[in-house]
Amino acid sequence: MTNEELQTLVEEISLQYFHKPFQHKAYFNPRLRTTGGRYMLGSHNIDINEKYLKEHGVSELIGIIKHELCHYHLHIEGKGYKHRDADFKNLLHKVGAPRHCTALSTPKRARRILIYSCSKCNLTFKRKRRIDTKKYVCGRCKGKLIFREELKQGS
Structure with missing residues (x-):
């Protein structure tokens, strides 16, 4: 479906169900990730x-x-358009x-x-983010941290 076909569909649905014309733009927005659509208050356009x-x-x-x-x-x-409004x-x-x-x-x-370990006491640390080994030390013995390996979990 193209943006032009979407625009036509939105205009038809507006007339069929709301008995009012849709006079703005409707288009597919590839940047939307977590929502099905979005009504823009400023421009009155609809992203899908x-x-x-x-x-x-x-x-x-x-x-x-x-x-x-x-x-x-x-x-x-000018009526209540938010999700919580009656x-x-x-x-x-x-x-x-x-x-x-x-x-x-x-x-x-x-x-x-990311797996790090202490050079003195061999305590291992598992982290999601990188640690600056020049800046941080072991919390137990203040020994130097060494990067060991990077593991991939899940797919």
């Missing part, structure tokens, strides 16, 4: 996360569009829009574990 279309299909996309259009129309009319909750229920979108299945990132 394309990953939801690819992973969950058109029905999930339509639900996200309805949700963002609830924010849009209520904000334009106007917003009532309009969501009226048009059958979801309060939250389905979660994306995100692949687990491999975590690195």
